[in-house]
Amino acid sequence: MGMTITEKILASHAGLDQVRPGQLIEANVDIALANDITLPLALKPFKEAGGTQVFDREKVVVVMDHFNPAQNIDSAMMHLKSREFAEEMQLVNFFDVGSMGIEHALLPELGIVRPGDLVIGADSHTCTYGALSAFSTGVGSTDFAAAMLTGKSWFKVPESMRIRLSGTFGRWVGGKDLILRIIGNIGVDGALYKAMEFSGEGVSSLSMADRFTVANMAIEAGAKNGIFPFDVSTKLYADEHGTRPYSIYQADDDAQYLSELDVSLDALEPLVAMPFSPENVRPASEIKNMKIDQVVIGSCTNGRIEDLRIAASILKGRKAAKHLRLIVIPATQNIMLQAIREGIVEIFIEAGGAVSTPTCGPCLGGHMGILARGERALSTTNRNFVGRMGHPESEVILGSPAVAAATAVTGIVTDPRNL
Amino acid sequence: MTIEGKVWRFGDDINTDEIIPARYLNITEPSKLAEHLMEDADAQFPSKVAPGDIIVAGKNFGCGSSREHAPVAIKSAGISCVIAASFARIFFRNAFNMGLLIFESPEASANVKEGDTIEIDPDKGLIKNLSSGEEFKVASIPPFMKQLVEDGGLVAHIKRGQTQA
Numbered sequence: 277m278g279m280t281i282t283e284k285i286l287a288s289h290a291g292l293d294q295v296r297p298g299q300l301i302e303a304n305v306d307i308a309l310a311n312d313i314t315l316p317l318a319l320k321p322f323k324e325a326g327g328t329q330v331f332d333r334e335k336v337v338v339v340m341d342h343f344n345p346a347q348n349i350d351s352a353m354m355h356l357k358s359r360e361f362a363e364e365m366q367l368v369n370f371f372d373v374g375s376m377g378i379e380h381a382l383l384p385e386l387g388i389v390r391p392g393d394l395v396i397g398a399d400s401h402t403c404t405y406g407a408l409s410a411f412s413t414g415v416g417s418t419d420f421a422a423a424m425l426t427g428k429s430w431f432k433v434p435e436s437m438r439i440r441l442s443g444t445f446g447r448w449v450g451g452k453d454l455i456l457r458i459i460g461n462i463g464v465d466g467a468l469y470k471a472m473e474f475s476g477e478g479v480s481s482l483s484m485a486d487r488f489t490v491a492n493m494a495i496e497a498g499a500k501n502g503i504f505p506f507d508v509s510t511k512l513y514a515d516e517h518g519t520r521p522y523s524i525y526q527a528d529d530d531a532q533y534l535s536e537l538d539v540s541l542d543a544l545e546p547l548v549a550m551p552f553s554p555e556n557v558r559p560a561s562e563i564k565n566m567k568i569d570q571v572v573i574g575s576c577t578n579g580r581i582e583d584l585r586i587a588a589s590i591l592k593g594r595k596a597a598k599h600l601r602l603i604v605i606p607a608t609q610n611i612m613l614q615a616i617r618e619g620i621v622e623i624f625i626e627a628g629g630a631v632s633t634p635t636c637g638p639c640l641g642g643h644m645g646i647l648a649r650g651e652r653a654l655s656t657t658n659r660n661f662v663g664r665m666g667h668p669e670s671e672v673i674l675g676s677p678a679v680a681a682a683t684a685v686t687g688i689v690t691d692p693r694n695l
Numbered sequence: 696m697t698i699e700g701k702v703w704r705f706g707d708d709i710n711t712d713e714i715i716p717a718r719y720l721n722i723t724e725p726s727k728l729a730e731h732l733m734e735d736a737d738a739q740f741p742s743k744v745a746p747g748d749i750i751v752a753g754k755n756f757g758c759g760s761s762r763e764h765a766p767v768a769i770k771s772a773g774i775s776c777v778i779a780a781s782f783a784r785i786f787f788r789n790a791f792n793m794g795l796l797i798f799e800s801p802e803a804s805a806n807v808k809e810g811d812t813i814e815i816d817p818d819k820g821l822i823k824n825l826s827s828g829e830e831f832k833v834a835s836i837p838p839f840m841k842q843l844v845e846d847g848g849l850v851a852h853i854k855r856g857q858t859q860a
Contacts, residue, residue, distance in 0.1 A: 300839050313720040317763050321793075321850045343721060350721040400761040400785055416763035416789035418849050426853065430839070464708055465755040469784050498755060500784055553708065640717040640760070659759060661712045668716075668735040 387518015
């Protein structure tokens, strides 16, 4: 019986020839990740379980990205504990202000995650690394603590759903529109407990940046992971980022899928997800005269250099609407540097935008752009829940960097094709 | 063992931002987190909820962020268990790992009302609505998860494994 990509990675990391959906396994993890808000809750269970050292100083990765640079005294105190722990454990991959970037942009960029890896992270968007054809999934702090101690984690092998892509994206359409379309179709629990495996000839036309965006939001459909097949783009990316040897796992022809979904990339248009759910998806062109107070371009979903280039190409020579606050957050230090070198930062600043050091910040209502009562943001982030970016009576609309940039110019939700 | 308590109702797709908003994620003290439980959905909820109360919700409870602050806040507020039509997977895992009891029951989710008093018998797989007399089935807890609960959570489970090894 054939296996899916997810089943093959899980089997190999559990030392088994074969696994089946529903099977409980214990598997070795290649990387265990936490951040500045999830590491602190892991410290107590780690110590209680007798933890005096981590299973591998290189494979336990901590990125201080959510409330950093510290947004208030409580966060600063919390950061202090994490720094002390990293020092005590002599973590090799501990990233703080100056080296820190948004974790799910940083780890692939530095080659810390490699194709075929099994990754767990105490952050729900850990599923991002499926773009690299790795199995990666979000867990809580206690699971992270256990993995930090033992190098292992338990998994129930998920059923896989196959999403077959055909065609190519049209102008101003990209990975964000694709994943919003899928979530809009299947709902926020449409892939609950399942692996989302992407396949079909359309995959080859997706850039790695698009794949990261798509895999990143698999969790917004409830999925355990989202995973892409390894191809020439994956190889080029892996060769350019990192040196650790990696493994390639491809789905068997007779692999079993619970369901199939076909998506034609040609048929997609610029989309938005309206408050208060990522499944509340509408064409951007249908949203008329919807005033926006703040545009945020950044996050683990859409803060990569390719995203910034798209936004800059729209904002070049234009100004953000007078009433609107434009906030741009390159996801890592390297992306920031690249954006400066390419003149992209200059374009944002001349357009009236504020460009920030990397942080998750506004995406989760942490800092750097909290909304007031009654305010509305158009954001390239991944969640538009009640109060997600600030006041419980504020709103977030999700969209691509192209929709965000076009909206920044007009001050109302705008399809970039109509700018 | 049975669990009896008064019901608080919530709807579908309750996400962890609603359970505990991100602005409190720089708090690690469980009792302090409990002071903000569900406050964006109902600002008075933290003061209304009493030890032993039960949350009954719709589908996909605990979706979104992986923050363990969410089950920690629920448990610390004294909520004895959460019943939902279904749970988001990270929340499901977290709850068992840190010892919060959760039960899947689409039937109970569809029929139990706020203020009802219910009784759960996990061994029999039954929920009894003491206010209406109705009975509902509960999905059985997978054996591995049962072992986790019996051991007292993931940490104790690991410690136990280490002693045995």
